[in-house]
Amino acid sequence: MLRPRPLPRSFYARPVLQVARDCIGKVLVRETRDGVVTGRIVEAEAYRGPEDRAAHSFGGRRTLRTEVMFGEAGHAYVFLVYGLHWHFNLVTGKEGEPHAVLMRAVEPLSGAELMQDRRGRPRSPRDLTSGPGKLCTAFAIDGRDYGSDLCGPRAGRALYLADGERPERIVRCPRVGVDYAGSWARRPWRFLDPSSACVSGVRASRRAA
DNA sequence: TGAATGATTTACT
Protein backbone atom coordinates (compact mmCIF):
# COMPACT_ATOMS: atom_id res chain seq x y z
CA MET A 1 0.00 0.00 0.00
CA LEU A 2 1.25 3.44 -0.90
CA ARG A 3 2.45 5.35 2.12
CA PRO A 4 0.20 8.40 2.54
CA ARG A 5 1.81 11.83 2.38
CA PRO A 6 1.32 14.45 5.10
CA LEU A 7 -0.61 17.54 4.08
CA PRO A 8 1.63 20.62 3.83
CA ARG A 9 1.62 23.39 6.39
CA SER A 10 -0.20 25.63 3.92
CA PHE A 11 -3.29 23.50 4.52
CA TYR A 12 -3.34 24.52 8.19
CA ALA A 13 -2.19 28.11 7.78
CA ARG A 14 -5.61 29.32 6.63
CA PRO A 15 -8.74 30.66 8.36
CA VAL A 16 -9.93 28.14 10.94
CA LEU A 17 -13.44 27.72 9.52
CA GLN A 18 -12.04 26.85 6.09
CA VAL A 19 -9.64 24.35 7.58
CA ALA A 20 -12.40 22.75 9.66
CA ARG A 21 -14.63 22.32 6.62
CA ASP A 22 -11.80 21.02 4.44
CA CYS A 23 -10.86 18.44 7.07
CA ILE A 24 -13.99 16.48 6.29
CA GLY A 25 -12.97 13.63 3.99
CA LYS A 26 -9.26 13.94 4.78
CA VAL A 27 -7.44 10.96 6.25
CA LEU A 28 -5.99 10.87 9.74
CA VAL A 29 -2.88 8.69 9.92
CA ARG A 30 -1.20 7.33 13.03
CA GLU A 31 1.92 5.20 13.01
CA THR A 32 3.33 3.71 16.18
CA ARG A 33 5.44 0.71 17.11
CA ASP A 34 2.20 -1.27 17.31
CA GLY A 35 1.22 -0.57 13.72
CA VAL A 36 -0.60 1.89 11.51
CA VAL A 37 -4.19 3.04 11.87
CA THR A 38 -6.00 5.37 9.49
CA GLY A 39 -9.44 6.91 9.43
CA ARG A 40 -11.51 9.21 7.29
CA ILE A 41 -12.41 12.41 9.13
CA VAL A 42 -16.19 12.80 9.22
CA GLU A 43 -16.67 15.45 11.92
CA ALA A 44 -14.69 18.50 13.10
CA GLU A 45 -15.29 21.75 14.99
CA ALA A 46 -13.63 25.17 14.78
CA TYR A 47 -12.54 27.08 17.90
CA ARG A 48 -11.57 30.69 17.35
CA GLY A 49 -10.08 32.48 20.33
CA PRO A 50 -9.67 34.99 21.73
CA GLU A 51 -13.21 36.20 20.92
CA ASP A 52 -14.85 32.74 20.94
CA ARG A 53 -16.15 32.12 24.45
CA ALA A 54 -16.16 28.36 23.86
CA ALA A 55 -12.44 28.26 23.11
CA HIS A 56 -9.81 27.57 25.76
CA SER A 57 -7.95 30.56 24.36
CA PHE A 58 -10.93 32.84 25.03
CA GLY A 59 -9.88 36.30 26.11
CA GLY A 60 -6.35 35.61 24.92
CA ARG A 61 -5.72 33.27 27.81
CA ARG A 62 -2.19 32.06 27.25
CA THR A 63 -1.07 29.35 29.64
CA LEU A 64 1.08 26.27 29.54
CA ARG A 65 -1.87 24.36 28.13
CA THR A 66 -3.00 26.82 25.46
CA GLU A 67 0.50 27.94 24.48
CA VAL A 68 0.74 25.78 21.36
CA MET A 69 -2.36 27.42 19.87
CA PHE A 70 -0.52 30.73 19.73
CA GLY A 71 2.28 29.21 17.70
CA GLU A 72 2.79 27.94 14.18
CA ALA A 73 -0.07 26.24 12.32
CA GLY A 74 0.11 22.50 11.77
CA HIS A 75 0.91 21.48 15.34
CA ALA A 76 -1.21 19.33 17.65
CA TYR A 77 -3.16 20.80 20.56
CA VAL A 78 -3.96 17.88 22.86
CA PHE A 79 -5.68 18.18 26.22
CA LEU A 80 -7.57 16.11 28.79
CA VAL A 81 -11.23 16.59 29.68
CA TYR A 82 -13.12 15.21 32.64
CA GLY A 83 -9.88 13.69 33.84
CA LEU A 84 -10.46 10.81 31.45
CA HIS A 85 -10.58 11.69 27.80
CA TRP A 86 -7.95 13.18 25.53
CA HIS A 87 -8.98 15.55 22.74
CA PHE A 88 -6.98 16.21 19.59
CA ASN A 89 -6.96 19.55 17.75
CA LEU A 90 -5.09 21.02 14.79
CA VAL A 91 -3.60 24.47 15.26
CA THR A 92 -4.55 26.70 12.35
CA GLY A 93 -4.25 30.25 11.05
CA LYS A 94 -1.48 32.77 11.54
CA GLU A 95 1.00 32.73 14.37
CA GLY A 96 -0.44 34.62 17.33
CA GLU A 97 -4.02 33.64 16.43
CA PRO A 98 -5.08 31.01 18.99
CA HIS A 99 -7.31 29.04 16.60
CA ALA A 100 -7.77 25.27 16.43
CA VAL A 101 -9.90 22.55 14.88
CA LEU A 102 -11.16 19.72 17.11
CA MET A 103 -11.22 16.26 15.53
CA ARG A 104 -14.56 14.84 16.67
CA ALA A 105 -15.02 11.65 14.68
CA VAL A 106 -13.43 9.49 12.02
CA GLU A 107 -14.48 6.41 10.09
CA PRO A 108 -11.96 3.57 10.39
CA LEU A 109 -10.14 2.85 7.11
CA SER A 110 -7.36 0.53 8.22
CA GLY A 111 -6.07 -0.94 11.44
CA ALA A 112 -9.53 -1.42 12.93
CA GLU A 113 -8.27 -4.44 14.82
CA LEU A 114 -5.60 -2.39 16.60
CA MET A 115 -8.17 0.29 17.36
CA GLN A 116 -10.38 -2.40 18.83
CA ASP A 117 -7.56 -3.57 21.10
CA ARG A 118 -6.94 -0.07 22.35
CA ARG A 119 -10.60 0.62 22.97
CA GLY A 120 -10.95 -2.50 25.14
CA ARG A 121 -13.99 -4.79 25.13
CA PRO A 122 -15.82 -5.46 21.85
CA ARG A 123 -17.19 -2.48 19.96
CA SER A 124 -19.26 -2.11 16.85
CA PRO A 125 -17.22 -0.57 14.01
CA ARG A 126 -19.15 2.68 14.23
CA ASP A 127 -18.57 2.96 17.95
CA LEU A 128 -14.80 2.66 17.56
CA THR A 129 -14.02 6.28 16.69
CA SER A 130 -17.35 8.15 16.80
CA GLY A 131 -16.39 10.80 19.34
CA PRO A 132 -13.41 12.99 20.26
CA GLY A 133 -12.36 10.89 23.23
CA LYS A 134 -12.97 7.57 21.50
CA LEU A 135 -10.93 8.65 18.51
CA CYS A 136 -7.97 9.56 20.72
CA THR A 137 -8.08 6.19 22.44
CA ALA A 138 -8.30 4.30 19.14
CA PHE A 139 -5.41 6.31 17.68
CA ALA A 140 -3.36 6.21 20.91
CA ILE A 141 -3.26 10.01 21.09
CA ASP A 142 -2.42 11.44 24.52
CA GLY A 143 -0.47 14.19 26.26
CA ARG A 144 2.78 13.03 24.70
CA ASP A 145 1.48 14.27 21.35
CA TYR A 146 1.00 17.80 22.65
CA GLY A 147 2.74 20.26 20.34
CA SER A 148 3.72 17.57 17.86
CA ASP A 149 4.36 18.90 14.34
CA LEU A 150 1.92 17.32 11.88
CA CYS A 151 4.01 18.49 8.94
CA GLY A 152 7.54 17.92 10.16
CA PRO A 153 9.71 14.90 10.88
CA ARG A 154 8.35 12.42 13.39
CA ALA A 155 10.24 9.94 15.46
CA GLY A 156 8.37 6.70 15.95
CA ARG A 157 5.02 8.32 16.73
CA ALA A 158 3.78 9.74 13.44
CA LEU A 159 0.54 11.67 13.47
CA TYR A 160 -0.67 13.60 10.46
CA LEU A 161 -3.42 14.29 7.94
CA ALA A 162 -3.27 13.01 4.39
CA ASP A 163 -5.35 13.91 1.36
CA GLY A 164 -8.72 12.28 0.87
CA GLU A 165 -11.85 12.61 -1.13
CA ARG A 166 -14.27 15.34 -0.20
CA PRO A 167 -17.76 13.97 0.47
CA GLU A 168 -20.70 14.95 -1.67
CA ARG A 169 -22.29 16.95 1.09
CA ILE A 170 -20.95 18.68 4.20
CA VAL A 171 -23.39 19.74 6.91
CA ARG A 172 -22.79 22.74 9.17
CA CYS A 173 -24.39 22.89 12.60
CA PRO A 174 -23.76 24.18 16.13
CA ARG A 175 -20.94 22.75 18.21
CA VAL A 176 -21.46 20.11 20.87
CA GLY A 177 -21.02 20.41 24.62
CA VAL A 178 -20.29 24.13 24.78
CA ASP A 179 -23.60 25.47 26.09
CA TYR A 180 -21.72 27.54 28.64
CA ALA A 181 -20.53 29.75 25.78
CA GLY A 182 -23.87 31.52 25.28
CA SER A 183 -24.46 32.78 21.75
CA TRP A 184 -21.10 31.41 20.63
CA ALA A 185 -22.48 27.92 21.17
CA ARG A 186 -25.11 28.56 18.53
CA ARG A 187 -22.65 29.41 15.77
CA PRO A 188 -22.55 26.68 13.11
CA TRP A 189 -18.89 25.84 13.56
CA ARG A 190 -19.30 22.09 13.50
CA PHE A 191 -18.83 20.34 10.16
CA LEU A 192 -19.76 16.76 9.37
CA ASP A 193 -20.36 14.28 6.60
CA PRO A 194 -24.06 13.36 6.88
CA SER A 195 -23.55 10.17 4.90
CA SER A 196 -21.29 8.67 7.57
CA ALA A 197 -22.57 6.40 10.32
CA CYS A 198 -19.62 7.44 12.47
CA VAL A 199 -20.56 11.01 13.38
CA SER A 200 -20.53 11.39 17.12
CA GLY A 201 -23.20 11.19 19.72
CA VAL A 202 -26.93 10.92 20.12
CA ARG A 203 -27.20 14.54 19.18
CA ALA A 204 -25.93 13.82 15.69
CA SER A 205 -28.84 11.59 14.76
CA ARG A 206 -31.35 13.82 16.48
CA ARG A 207 -30.08 16.88 14.70
CA ALA A 208 -29.16 15.30 11.36
CA ALA A 209 -29.87 17.89 8.72
C1' DT B 1 -1.47 24.78 49.01
C1' DG B 2 -6.37 23.82 47.93
C1' DA B 3 -10.85 23.71 45.56
C1' DA B 4 -13.52 23.82 41.36
C1' DT B 5 -14.22 22.37 36.89
C1' DG B 6 -14.73 20.33 32.45
C1' DA B 7 -14.73 20.86 23.96
C1' DT B 8 -16.99 13.02 27.41
C1' DT B 9 -17.91 8.17 27.77
C1' DT B 10 -19.90 4.49 29.93
C1' DA B 11 -22.87 1.84 32.68
C1' DC B 12 -26.93 1.41 34.89
C1' DT B 13 -32.21 2.13 36.13
Add this chain to the structure above:
DNA sequence: GTAAATCATTCAA
Protein backbone atom coordinates in the same frame (compact mmCIF):
# COMPACT_ATOMS: atom_id res chain seq x y z
C1' DG C 1 -33.53 8.74 30.94
C1' DT C 2 -29.45 9.78 34.98
C1' DA C 3 -25.03 9.44 37.24
C1' DA C 4 -20.35 8.19 38.05
C1' DA C 5 -15.70 8.07 36.71
C1' DT C 6 -11.21 10.84 37.51
C1' DC C 7 -7.27 14.32 37.22
C1' DA C 8 -4.59 18.15 34.75
C1' DT C 9 -5.27 22.73 34.65
C1' DT C 10 -6.63 26.92 36.46
C1' DC C 11 -7.26 30.45 39.72
C1' DA C 12 -7.75 32.18 44.26
C1' DA C 13 -5.53 32.73 48.69
